[in-house]
Amino acid sequence: MENGKSAKDVSLEELKNRLAEFARVRGWEQYHSPRNLLLALVGEVGELSEIFQWKGEVARGLPNWSPDDKEHLEDEISDVLLYLIQLADVCGLDLGKAALTKIIKNAQKYPIAKPPTSSS
Numbered sequence: 001m002e003n004g005k006s007a008k009d010v011s012l013e014e015l016k017n018r019l020a021e022f023a024r025v026r027g028w029e030q031y032h033s034p035r036n037l038l039l040a041l042v043g044e045v046g047e048l049s050e051i052f053q054w055k056g057e058v059a060r061g062l063p064n065w066s067p068d069d070k071e072h073l074e075d076e077i078s079d080v081l082l083y084l085i086q087l088a089d090v091c092g093l094d095l096g097k098a099a100l101t102k103i104i105k106n107a108q109k110y111p112i113a114k115p116p117t118s119s120s
Contacts, residue, residue: 012096016089019082034091041083048076 023029051073052058062070088095 012085015082015085016095019086020089023086032086032090034087037083037087037090041080041087044076044079044083048073048080051076 020029023032051069058065062073065073085095088098
């Protein structure tokens with residue numbers, strides 16, 4: 001990565017800013033309405049789904065996939081992430097905060113099951 005950053009150092013904020021600049025310098029902002037970004041996101045999810053469509057269950061880590069197949073998957077997952085970040089941005093949402101809040105809500109909705117106690 002540029003600037004000596006590893007992928008772990010990239011924040012949603014940096015991605016959001018880079019995407020906004022990418023669109024701005026190309027004059028694409030006018031096309032980036034919530035609706036248009038959502039439809040583009042759905043299209044990319046479809047492309048991501050096609051990769052798995054006929055593979056059946058796939059092992060974690062994709063041990064049987066070729067480097068080219070993994071790169072294709074990276075590209076499509078990245079497209080989904082980038083459109084999601086743009087959609088949140090044009091809607092005025094803080095995606096990171098929203099995701100953390102959702103994890104908390106899910107933890108409350110789905111509490112850790114207590115193991116059954118033995119009645120000896």
